[in-house]
Amino acid sequence: MDTLAERWDRLRRHVRVIGPADERPRPAVLLFHGCGGLRQHLPRYAEAAMQAGWRAFIIDSYAARGWSREYALATVCTGLQLRGDKRAGDVLAALSDISKWPDVIPGKIALAGWSHGGWGIMEAMSSERRPGMLGLANPGDVSLEGIKAVYLAYPYIGVAALNRMRPWKHCPRTLAVVSRTDHLTTVRNAERVMTMVGNCGADIETWIAEGTHAFDEPGAVKPMVYHPQLADEAVERFRALLTDVAAAPPVWTSPASLRGVQTGMTRLS
Template sequence: MDTLADRWKLLEARTTVVGADDDRPRPAVILFHGCGGLRDHLPRYAAAAKAAGWRAFIVDSWGARGWSRELALLTVCTGLMLRGDKRAGDVLAALDGVSRRRDVDSMKIALAGWSHGGWGIMEAMSADRRPRSLGLADPGAVDLGGVLAVYLAYPYIGPAALNRMRPWKHCPKTLAVISRADHLTTVRNAENVHAMVRNCGADVETWVAEGTHAFDEPGASPPMRYHPELADEAERRFVALLEDVAVAPQP
Protein backbone atom coordinates (compact mmCIF):
# COMPACT_ATOMS: atom_id res chain seq x y z
CA MET A 1 0.00 0.00 0.00
CA ASP A 2 1.27 3.47 -0.90
CA THR A 3 2.48 5.98 1.65
CA LEU A 4 1.75 9.64 1.01
CA ALA A 5 5.30 10.02 -0.29
CA ASP A 6 4.95 7.02 -2.61
CA ARG A 7 1.70 8.31 -4.07
CA TRP A 8 3.08 11.81 -4.56
CA LYS A 9 6.13 10.39 -6.34
CA LEU A 10 3.75 8.69 -8.75
CA LEU A 11 1.62 11.78 -9.27
CA GLU A 12 4.37 14.39 -9.33
CA ALA A 13 5.75 13.08 -12.61
CA ARG A 14 2.41 13.89 -14.27
CA THR A 15 1.62 17.12 -12.42
CA THR A 16 1.81 20.34 -14.41
CA VAL A 17 2.94 23.45 -12.53
CA VAL A 18 1.59 26.80 -13.72
CA GLY A 19 2.78 29.96 -12.01
CA ALA A 20 5.16 32.89 -11.87
CA ASP A 21 8.77 32.20 -12.80
CA ASP A 22 10.13 32.87 -9.33
CA ASP A 23 10.78 31.01 -6.10
CA ARG A 24 8.61 33.13 -3.82
CA PRO A 25 6.28 31.15 -1.54
CA ARG A 26 2.91 31.71 -3.17
CA PRO A 27 -0.60 30.47 -2.43
CA ALA A 28 -1.29 27.29 -4.39
CA VAL A 29 -4.36 25.67 -5.89
CA ILE A 30 -4.34 21.96 -6.75
CA LEU A 31 -6.65 20.89 -9.58
CA PHE A 32 -8.20 17.41 -9.92
CA HIS A 33 -9.87 16.36 -13.17
CA GLY A 34 -13.05 14.36 -13.69
CA CYS A 35 -13.44 10.66 -14.45
CA GLY A 36 -12.73 11.19 -18.15
CA GLY A 37 -9.22 12.39 -17.41
CA LEU A 38 -7.37 15.62 -17.97
CA ARG A 39 -9.18 17.86 -20.46
CA ASP A 40 -8.58 21.28 -22.00
CA HIS A 41 -10.51 23.34 -19.46
CA LEU A 42 -8.25 22.74 -16.45
CA PRO A 43 -5.25 24.58 -17.98
CA ARG A 44 -7.56 27.55 -18.47
CA TYR A 45 -8.36 27.63 -14.74
CA ALA A 46 -4.68 27.21 -13.93
CA ALA A 47 -3.78 30.18 -16.13
CA ALA A 48 -6.41 32.27 -14.36
CA ALA A 49 -4.91 31.30 -11.00
CA LYS A 50 -1.46 32.29 -12.25
CA ALA A 51 -2.80 35.68 -13.35
CA ALA A 52 -4.07 36.16 -9.79
CA GLY A 53 -0.58 35.50 -8.40
CA TRP A 54 -1.15 31.88 -7.37
CA ARG A 55 0.67 28.71 -8.34
CA ALA A 56 -1.51 26.04 -9.86
CA PHE A 57 -0.82 22.30 -9.89
CA ILE A 58 -2.80 20.19 -12.38
CA VAL A 59 -2.68 16.56 -11.23
CA ASP A 60 -3.11 14.01 -14.02
CA SER A 61 -4.24 11.04 -11.92
CA TRP A 62 -4.88 8.76 -14.89
CA GLY A 63 -1.74 9.62 -16.83
CA ALA A 64 0.32 8.92 -13.72
CA ARG A 65 -1.15 5.40 -13.67
CA GLY A 66 -0.69 4.85 -17.38
CA TRP A 67 -4.45 4.79 -17.99
CA SER A 68 -5.93 5.94 -21.27
CA ARG A 69 -9.06 8.05 -21.51
CA GLU A 70 -10.87 5.07 -23.02
CA LEU A 71 -9.97 2.87 -20.06
CA ALA A 72 -11.07 5.54 -17.60
CA LEU A 73 -14.41 6.00 -19.35
CA LEU A 74 -15.06 2.25 -19.22
CA THR A 75 -13.92 1.68 -15.64
CA VAL A 76 -13.70 4.82 -13.52
CA CYS A 77 -16.73 6.61 -14.97
CA THR A 78 -18.78 3.45 -14.48
CA GLY A 79 -17.64 3.00 -10.88
CA LEU A 80 -15.71 -0.21 -11.48
CA MET A 81 -12.35 1.23 -10.42
CA LEU A 82 -10.97 3.97 -8.19
CA ARG A 83 -14.08 5.43 -6.59
CA GLY A 84 -13.98 8.71 -4.72
CA ASP A 85 -12.63 7.31 -1.45
CA LYS A 86 -9.55 6.00 -3.26
CA ARG A 87 -9.20 9.21 -5.29
CA ALA A 88 -9.04 10.97 -1.92
CA GLY A 89 -5.62 9.33 -1.55
CA ASP A 90 -4.44 11.34 -4.57
CA VAL A 91 -5.88 14.51 -3.04
CA LEU A 92 -4.06 14.00 0.25
CA ALA A 93 -0.78 12.97 -1.38
CA ALA A 94 -0.81 15.97 -3.71
CA LEU A 95 -1.63 18.27 -0.80
CA ASP A 96 1.27 16.84 1.18
CA GLY A 97 3.70 17.05 -1.73
CA VAL A 98 2.74 20.54 -2.87
CA SER A 99 2.76 21.89 0.69
CA ARG A 100 6.40 20.84 1.08
CA ARG A 101 7.62 22.90 -1.88
CA ARG A 102 9.70 25.96 -1.09
CA ASP A 103 7.81 28.04 -3.66
CA VAL A 104 4.45 27.37 -1.99
CA ASP A 105 2.92 28.96 1.09
CA SER A 106 1.79 25.80 2.87
CA MET A 107 -0.81 27.71 4.90
CA LYS A 108 -2.55 29.09 1.79
CA ILE A 109 -3.78 26.12 -0.21
CA ALA A 110 -6.96 25.64 -2.25
CA LEU A 111 -8.29 22.36 -3.64
CA ALA A 112 -10.35 22.32 -6.83
CA GLY A 113 -12.14 19.29 -8.24
CA TRP A 114 -14.36 18.64 -11.23
CA SER A 115 -16.94 15.82 -11.01
CA HIS A 116 -14.94 12.73 -9.87
CA GLY A 117 -12.19 15.06 -8.63
CA GLY A 118 -14.72 16.88 -6.47
CA TRP A 119 -15.89 13.52 -5.12
CA GLY A 120 -12.32 12.74 -4.10
CA ILE A 121 -11.93 16.09 -2.34
CA MET A 122 -15.16 15.61 -0.41
CA GLU A 123 -14.01 12.16 0.72
CA ALA A 124 -10.68 13.62 1.83
CA MET A 125 -12.44 16.32 3.86
CA SER A 126 -14.84 13.92 5.58
CA ALA A 127 -12.80 10.75 6.16
CA ASP A 128 -11.48 9.67 9.57
CA ARG A 129 -8.13 9.05 7.82
CA ARG A 130 -7.26 5.95 9.80
CA PRO A 131 -4.07 4.10 8.79
CA ARG A 132 -4.60 2.07 5.61
CA SER A 133 -7.76 3.95 4.65
CA LEU A 134 -8.31 5.84 1.38
CA GLY A 135 -5.77 3.55 -0.27
CA LEU A 136 -2.88 4.96 1.79
CA ALA A 137 -0.80 3.58 4.63
CA ASP A 138 -0.60 6.96 6.39
CA PRO A 139 -3.46 9.26 5.30
CA GLY A 140 -3.53 11.01 8.67
CA ALA A 141 0.04 12.27 8.33
CA VAL A 142 -0.90 15.22 6.12
CA ASP A 143 -2.10 18.44 7.78
CA LEU A 144 -5.35 19.88 6.39
CA GLY A 145 -4.90 23.12 8.32
CA GLY A 146 -3.45 24.96 5.35
CA VAL A 147 -6.47 24.27 3.13
CA LEU A 148 -8.31 27.58 3.07
CA ALA A 149 -10.68 26.96 0.17
CA VAL A 150 -12.37 24.23 -1.85
CA TYR A 151 -13.85 24.65 -5.33
CA LEU A 152 -16.30 21.90 -6.26
CA ALA A 153 -17.42 21.91 -9.88
CA TYR A 154 -20.52 19.70 -10.25
CA PRO A 155 -18.99 17.07 -7.93
CA TYR A 156 -20.23 13.51 -8.26
CA ILE A 157 -22.71 12.94 -5.41
CA GLY A 158 -24.79 10.16 -6.91
CA PRO A 159 -25.66 6.73 -5.44
CA ALA A 160 -22.07 5.45 -5.53
CA ALA A 161 -20.94 8.35 -3.32
CA LEU A 162 -21.95 6.50 -0.15
CA ASN A 163 -20.35 9.07 2.16
CA ARG A 164 -21.81 12.19 0.54
CA MET A 165 -23.72 13.10 3.71
CA ARG A 166 -20.83 12.40 6.07
CA PRO A 167 -19.82 15.62 7.91
CA TRP A 168 -16.51 17.14 6.97
CA LYS A 169 -13.66 17.04 9.48
CA HIS A 170 -12.05 20.15 7.99
CA CYS A 171 -14.32 22.99 6.89
CA PRO A 172 -12.71 25.57 4.58
CA LYS A 173 -14.52 28.21 2.55
CA THR A 174 -16.26 26.37 -0.28
CA LEU A 175 -17.77 27.27 -3.63
CA ALA A 176 -20.05 24.50 -4.87
CA VAL A 177 -21.12 24.68 -8.51
CA ILE A 178 -24.38 22.89 -9.30
CA SER A 179 -25.49 22.24 -12.89
CA ARG A 180 -29.22 22.74 -13.35
CA ALA A 181 -29.43 20.03 -16.03
CA ASP A 182 -26.91 17.63 -14.48
CA HIS A 183 -27.81 14.07 -15.49
CA LEU A 184 -25.93 12.65 -12.47
CA THR A 185 -27.79 14.45 -9.68
CA THR A 186 -30.79 16.62 -8.99
CA VAL A 187 -30.40 20.19 -7.80
CA ARG A 188 -32.22 19.21 -4.60
CA ASN A 189 -29.77 16.40 -3.86
CA ALA A 190 -26.82 18.70 -4.49
CA GLU A 191 -28.24 21.43 -2.29
CA ASN A 192 -28.85 18.92 0.54
CA VAL A 193 -25.25 17.70 0.35
CA HIS A 194 -23.82 21.20 0.35
CA ALA A 195 -26.09 22.22 3.22
CA MET A 196 -24.58 19.35 5.21
CA VAL A 197 -21.11 20.77 4.49
CA ARG A 198 -22.31 24.20 5.61
CA ASN A 199 -23.48 22.70 8.93
CA CYS A 200 -19.91 21.82 9.87
CA GLY A 201 -19.11 25.52 10.03
CA ALA A 202 -17.85 26.03 6.50
CA ASP A 203 -18.70 29.16 4.55
CA VAL A 204 -20.38 27.46 1.57
CA GLU A 205 -21.57 29.41 -1.46
CA THR A 206 -23.62 27.51 -4.03
CA TRP A 207 -24.06 28.60 -7.62
CA VAL A 208 -26.68 26.89 -9.77
CA ALA A 209 -25.38 27.21 -13.33
CA GLU A 210 -28.01 26.93 -16.05
CA GLY A 211 -26.18 24.21 -17.93
CA THR A 212 -25.33 20.52 -18.02
CA HIS A 213 -22.70 18.49 -16.23
CA ALA A 214 -19.27 19.54 -17.57
CA PHE A 215 -20.69 22.76 -19.07
CA ASP A 216 -17.19 24.32 -18.90
CA GLU A 217 -15.47 21.51 -20.86
CA PRO A 218 -14.99 22.16 -24.59
CA GLY A 219 -15.97 19.09 -26.59
CA ALA A 220 -18.13 17.61 -23.85
CA SER A 221 -20.15 14.65 -25.16
CA PRO A 222 -23.97 14.45 -25.00
CA PRO A 223 -25.93 14.64 -22.78
CA MET A 224 -23.30 17.14 -21.64
CA ARG A 225 -22.89 20.38 -23.56
CA TYR A 226 -20.20 23.06 -23.51
CA HIS A 227 -21.52 26.52 -22.62
CA PRO A 228 -18.83 29.20 -23.17
CA GLU A 229 -20.60 31.99 -21.28
CA LEU A 230 -21.14 29.79 -18.23
CA ALA A 231 -17.53 28.62 -18.50
CA ASP A 232 -16.37 32.24 -18.32
CA GLU A 233 -18.54 32.85 -15.27
CA ALA A 234 -17.25 29.69 -13.58
CA GLU A 235 -13.68 30.85 -14.10
CA ARG A 236 -14.51 34.27 -12.69
CA ARG A 237 -16.04 32.73 -9.57
CA PHE A 238 -13.08 30.37 -9.21
CA VAL A 239 -10.63 33.29 -9.16
CA ALA A 240 -12.86 35.27 -6.80
CA LEU A 241 -12.76 32.38 -4.34
CA LEU A 242 -8.97 32.33 -4.43
CA GLU A 243 -8.76 36.07 -3.92
CA ASP A 244 -11.26 35.88 -1.05
CA VAL A 245 -9.05 33.57 1.02
CA ALA A 246 -5.51 34.82 0.34
CA VAL A 247 -3.64 37.82 -0.99
CA ALA A 248 -1.03 36.62 -3.46
CA PRO A 249 2.22 38.46 -4.16
CA GLN A 250 2.26 39.95 -7.62
CA PRO A 251 4.97 39.02 -10.14
Protein backbone atom coordinates in the same frame (compact mmCIF):
# COMPACT_ATOMS: atom_id res chain seq x y z
CA MET B 1 -0.73 -0.18 -0.31
CA ASP B 2 1.03 3.14 -0.87
CA THR B 3 2.38 5.50 1.72
CA LEU B 4 1.78 9.18 1.06
CA ALA B 5 5.33 9.49 -0.26
CA GLU B 6 4.98 6.48 -2.54
CA ARG B 7 1.70 7.75 -3.98
CA TRP B 8 3.23 11.15 -4.64
CA ASP B 9 6.23 9.52 -6.30
CA ARG B 10 3.79 7.99 -8.81
CA LEU B 11 1.95 11.26 -9.35
CA ARG B 12 4.72 13.83 -9.44
CA ARG B 13 5.96 13.05 -12.95
CA HIS B 14 2.49 13.77 -14.26
CA VAL B 15 1.78 17.14 -12.68
CA ARG B 16 1.51 20.33 -14.70
CA VAL B 17 2.66 23.47 -12.93
CA ILE B 18 1.45 26.89 -13.99
CA GLY B 19 2.57 29.94 -12.09
CA PRO B 20 4.84 32.96 -11.86
CA ALA B 21 8.48 32.14 -12.58
CA ASP B 22 9.75 33.74 -9.38
CA GLU B 23 10.70 31.84 -6.24
CA ARG B 24 8.51 33.85 -3.89
CA PRO B 25 6.28 31.82 -1.56
CA ARG B 26 2.77 32.02 -2.98
CA PRO B 27 -0.65 30.49 -2.34
CA ALA B 28 -1.23 27.28 -4.29
CA VAL B 29 -4.25 25.56 -5.78
CA LEU B 30 -4.34 21.84 -6.59
CA LEU B 31 -6.62 20.86 -9.49
CA PHE B 32 -8.14 17.38 -9.90
CA HIS B 33 -9.81 16.35 -13.18
CA GLY B 34 -13.05 14.46 -13.72
CA CYS B 35 -13.53 10.82 -14.64
CA GLY B 36 -12.92 11.61 -18.31
CA GLY B 37 -9.34 12.56 -17.54
CA LEU B 38 -7.37 15.75 -18.02
CA ARG B 39 -9.17 17.96 -20.55
CA GLN B 40 -8.44 21.36 -22.01
CA HIS B 41 -10.54 23.40 -19.57
CA LEU B 42 -8.38 22.77 -16.50
CA PRO B 43 -5.34 24.68 -17.84
CA ARG B 44 -7.65 27.65 -18.33
CA TYR B 45 -8.49 27.65 -14.63
CA ALA B 46 -4.81 27.26 -13.80
CA GLU B 47 -3.97 30.28 -15.94
CA ALA B 48 -6.59 32.30 -14.04
CA ALA B 49 -4.97 31.26 -10.78
CA MET B 50 -1.56 32.32 -12.10
CA GLN B 51 -2.85 35.72 -13.10
CA ALA B 52 -4.15 36.09 -9.52
CA GLY B 53 -0.62 35.42 -8.24
CA TRP B 54 -1.17 31.80 -7.26
CA ARG B 55 0.71 28.66 -8.22
CA ALA B 56 -1.48 26.01 -9.81
CA PHE B 57 -0.80 22.27 -9.89
CA ILE B 58 -2.85 20.06 -12.21
CA ILE B 59 -2.61 16.45 -11.01
CA ASP B 60 -3.13 13.80 -13.70
CA SER B 61 -4.31 10.73 -11.80
CA TYR B 62 -4.60 8.61 -14.94
CA ALA B 63 -1.19 9.18 -16.53
CA ALA B 64 0.35 8.25 -13.18
CA ARG B 65 -1.38 4.87 -13.47
CA GLY B 66 -0.74 4.36 -17.16
CA TRP B 67 -4.43 4.61 -18.00
CA SER B 68 -5.78 5.95 -21.27
CA ARG B 69 -8.90 8.11 -21.51
CA GLU B 70 -10.76 5.21 -23.11
CA TYR B 71 -9.82 2.87 -20.29
CA ALA B 72 -10.88 5.40 -17.68
CA LEU B 73 -14.21 6.04 -19.37
CA ALA B 74 -14.93 2.31 -19.30
CA THR B 75 -13.82 1.70 -15.72
CA VAL B 76 -13.68 4.85 -13.59
CA CYS B 77 -16.72 6.60 -15.06
CA THR B 78 -18.71 3.40 -14.56
CA GLY B 79 -17.59 3.00 -10.95
CA LEU B 80 -15.55 -0.15 -11.47
CA GLN B 81 -12.25 1.39 -10.41
CA LEU B 82 -10.84 4.33 -8.43
CA ARG B 83 -13.93 5.43 -6.60
CA GLY B 84 -13.86 8.67 -4.66
CA ASP B 85 -12.31 7.26 -1.50
CA LYS B 86 -9.32 5.94 -3.45
CA ARG B 87 -9.00 9.18 -5.43
CA ALA B 88 -8.80 10.93 -2.07
CA GLY B 89 -5.41 9.28 -1.65
CA ASP B 90 -4.14 11.31 -4.61
CA VAL B 91 -5.52 14.48 -3.03
CA LEU B 92 -3.77 13.84 0.28
CA ALA B 93 -0.49 12.79 -1.32
CA ALA B 94 -0.34 15.93 -3.46
CA LEU B 95 -1.28 18.11 -0.50
CA SER B 96 1.35 16.47 1.70
CA ASP B 97 4.23 17.19 -0.68
CA ILE B 98 3.28 20.44 -2.41
CA SER B 99 2.55 22.20 0.88
CA LYS B 100 6.25 21.72 1.75
CA TRP B 101 7.62 23.40 -1.38
CA PRO B 102 9.69 26.52 -0.62
CA ASP B 103 7.76 28.62 -3.15
CA VAL B 104 4.36 27.63 -1.71
CA ILE B 105 2.75 29.10 1.40
CA PRO B 106 1.69 25.99 3.37
CA GLY B 107 -1.16 27.74 5.15
CA LYS B 108 -2.71 29.07 1.93
CA ILE B 109 -3.77 26.05 -0.12
CA ALA B 110 -6.92 25.56 -2.18
CA LEU B 111 -8.31 22.33 -3.60
CA ALA B 112 -10.34 22.29 -6.81
CA GLY B 113 -12.11 19.28 -8.26
CA TRP B 114 -14.32 18.64 -11.27
CA SER B 115 -16.91 15.84 -11.05
CA HIS B 116 -14.94 12.75 -9.96
CA GLY B 117 -12.16 15.03 -8.72
CA GLY B 118 -14.67 16.80 -6.50
CA TRP B 119 -15.79 13.42 -5.16
CA GLY B 120 -12.21 12.63 -4.22
CA ILE B 121 -11.79 15.98 -2.46
CA MET B 122 -14.99 15.50 -0.48
CA GLU B 123 -13.81 12.06 0.65
CA ALA B 124 -10.45 13.54 1.70
CA MET B 125 -12.20 16.25 3.69
CA SER B 126 -14.59 13.90 5.49
CA SER B 127 -12.74 10.61 6.04
CA GLU B 128 -11.48 9.47 9.44
CA ARG B 129 -8.10 8.73 7.74
CA ARG B 130 -7.08 5.76 9.83
CA PRO B 131 -4.12 3.64 8.58
CA GLY B 132 -5.17 1.66 5.54
CA MET B 133 -8.05 3.93 4.58
CA LEU B 134 -8.22 5.76 1.24
CA GLY B 135 -5.76 3.28 -0.21
CA LEU B 136 -2.93 4.70 1.92
CA ALA B 137 -0.88 3.27 4.75
CA ASN B 138 -0.61 6.63 6.55
CA PRO B 139 -3.39 8.99 5.41
CA GLY B 140 -3.44 10.75 8.75
CA ASP B 141 0.10 12.05 8.39
CA VAL B 142 -0.98 15.10 6.41
CA SER B 143 -2.84 18.01 7.98
CA LEU B 144 -5.87 19.63 6.38
CA GLU B 145 -5.42 22.85 8.34
CA GLY B 146 -3.63 24.69 5.54
CA ILE B 147 -6.61 24.33 3.18
CA LYS B 148 -8.25 27.74 2.94
CA ALA B 149 -10.67 27.09 0.10
CA VAL B 150 -12.37 24.31 -1.84
CA TYR B 151 -13.83 24.66 -5.33
CA LEU B 152 -16.24 21.90 -6.33
CA ALA B 153 -17.37 21.91 -9.95
CA TYR B 154 -20.47 19.72 -10.35
CA PRO B 155 -18.95 17.15 -7.94
CA TYR B 156 -20.14 13.59 -8.22
CA ILE B 157 -22.60 13.08 -5.36
CA GLY B 158 -24.74 10.34 -6.89
CA VAL B 159 -25.71 6.94 -5.49
CA ALA B 160 -22.14 5.56 -5.59
CA ALA B 161 -20.92 8.41 -3.37
CA LEU B 162 -21.92 6.57 -0.22
CA ASN B 163 -20.27 9.09 2.11
CA ARG B 164 -21.65 12.27 0.53
CA MET B 165 -23.53 13.13 3.74
CA ARG B 166 -20.54 12.50 6.02
CA PRO B 167 -19.50 15.73 7.82
CA TRP B 168 -16.18 17.28 6.89
CA LYS B 169 -13.29 17.22 9.36
CA HIS B 170 -12.00 20.59 8.18
CA CYS B 171 -14.33 23.34 7.00
CA PRO B 172 -12.75 25.97 4.73
CA ARG B 173 -14.42 28.48 2.45
CA THR B 174 -16.20 26.48 -0.27
CA LEU B 175 -17.74 27.29 -3.64
CA ALA B 176 -19.95 24.53 -5.04
CA VAL B 177 -20.96 24.74 -8.69
CA VAL B 178 -24.20 22.85 -9.31
CA SER B 179 -25.47 22.28 -12.85
CA ARG B 180 -29.20 22.79 -13.24
CA THR B 181 -29.60 19.92 -15.71
CA ASP B 182 -26.91 17.61 -14.38
CA HIS B 183 -27.77 14.05 -15.38
CA LEU B 184 -25.85 12.66 -12.38
CA THR B 185 -27.67 14.48 -9.59
CA THR B 186 -30.66 16.66 -8.89
CA VAL B 187 -30.37 20.21 -7.66
CA ARG B 188 -32.28 19.15 -4.55
CA ASN B 189 -29.74 16.43 -3.76
CA ALA B 190 -26.84 18.82 -4.35
CA GLU B 191 -28.34 21.49 -2.11
CA ARG B 192 -28.92 18.91 0.63
CA VAL B 193 -25.29 17.77 0.47
CA MET B 194 -23.93 21.32 0.46
CA THR B 195 -26.12 22.27 3.41
CA MET B 196 -24.53 19.39 5.28
CA VAL B 197 -21.07 20.71 4.39
CA GLY B 198 -22.00 24.16 5.65
CA ASN B 199 -23.27 22.75 8.94
CA CYS B 200 -19.70 22.24 10.15
CA GLY B 201 -19.10 25.97 9.97
CA ALA B 202 -17.79 26.27 6.43
CA ASP B 203 -18.53 29.49 4.59
CA ILE B 204 -20.18 27.83 1.61
CA GLU B 205 -21.64 29.36 -1.53
CA THR B 206 -23.66 27.32 -4.00
CA TRP B 207 -23.93 28.60 -7.55
CA ILE B 208 -26.60 26.91 -9.65
CA ALA B 209 -25.36 27.22 -13.24
CA GLU B 210 -28.04 26.96 -15.91
CA GLY B 211 -26.27 24.20 -17.83
CA THR B 212 -25.39 20.54 -17.93
CA HIS B 213 -22.73 18.51 -16.21
CA ALA B 214 -19.33 19.58 -17.60
CA PHE B 215 -20.77 22.75 -19.14
CA ASP B 216 -17.29 24.34 -19.00
CA GLU B 217 -15.56 21.59 -21.01
CA PRO B 218 -15.11 22.27 -24.73
CA GLY B 219 -15.96 19.19 -26.73
CA ALA B 220 -18.31 17.78 -24.11
CA VAL B 221 -20.57 15.10 -25.58
CA LYS B 222 -24.29 14.63 -24.96
CA PRO B 223 -26.01 14.65 -22.60
CA MET B 224 -23.31 17.19 -21.65
CA VAL B 225 -23.20 20.47 -23.59
CA TYR B 226 -20.45 23.06 -23.58
CA HIS B 227 -21.71 26.53 -22.66
CA PRO B 228 -19.00 29.17 -23.28
CA GLN B 229 -20.71 32.00 -21.36
CA LEU B 230 -21.23 29.85 -18.29
CA ALA B 231 -17.66 28.60 -18.64
CA ASP B 232 -16.39 32.18 -18.53
CA GLU B 233 -18.43 32.87 -15.42
CA ALA B 234 -17.17 29.69 -13.75
CA VAL B 235 -13.54 30.68 -14.32
CA GLU B 236 -14.21 34.16 -12.95
CA ARG B 237 -15.93 32.76 -9.85
CA PHE B 238 -12.97 30.40 -9.35
CA ARG B 239 -10.53 33.30 -9.60
CA ALA B 240 -12.61 35.41 -7.21
CA LEU B 241 -12.66 32.61 -4.63
CA LEU B 242 -8.87 32.45 -4.66
CA THR B 243 -8.40 36.20 -4.35
CA ASP B 244 -10.97 36.37 -1.55
CA VAL B 245 -9.26 33.77 0.66
CA ALA B 246 -5.61 34.74 0.20
CA ALA B 247 -3.76 37.76 -1.09
CA ALA B 248 -0.88 36.85 -3.39
CA PRO B 249 2.25 38.81 -4.34
CA PRO B 250 1.80 40.75 -7.58
CA VAL B 251 2.78 39.09 -10.85
CA TRP B 252 5.11 40.65 -13.38
CA THR B 253 3.28 40.80 -16.69
CA SER B 254 6.23 40.40 -19.05
CA PRO B 255 6.30 37.03 -20.88
CA ALA B 256 9.69 36.21 -19.40
CA SER B 257 8.27 36.40 -15.89
CA LEU B 258 5.70 33.63 -16.29
CA ARG B 259 6.27 29.90 -16.09
CA GLY B 260 4.29 28.05 -18.72
CA VAL B 261 2.77 24.61 -18.45
CA GLN B 262 5.38 22.04 -17.45
CA THR B 263 4.98 18.30 -17.79
CA GLY B 264 7.14 15.58 -16.34
CA MET B 265 7.65 17.67 -13.23
CA THR B 266 10.47 16.72 -10.89
CA ARG B 267 10.23 17.16 -7.16
CA LEU B 268 11.78 20.26 -5.62
CA SER B 269 13.84 19.71 -2.53
